[in-house]
Amino acid sequence: MKFINYLEKISGVSIYPVVSLILFTSMFVIVVLYAMKTSKERISEMEKLPLDEN
Template identity: 75%
Template sequence: MKFVNYLEKISGVGIYPLLSLLLFTIVFVLVVLYAMRASNETIAEMENLPLDEKKGL
């Protein structure tokens, strides 16, 4: 029996794709807003993080 057959037998399973899409959209919008509102200094610091050898792990 395939996995899809198990999911078809669960009542109300159709809400999960909608909830996951809604959660993804909310997180995506929040990340875009954070990126748009970040100052230039913060962006420059994040750009140099992979190359910065001063800060250790």
């Protein structure tokens, strides 16, 4: 039996793609806004972290 046959038997399964799209889009927007609002000093500080010996 194919996987699609299992999904057809679940009532209300069509809401899951919509919910996942909304979650992905909202997380993407949050990350983009965070990246845009972060100061240049903070970004410079984070760039140097892998090379920092302290």
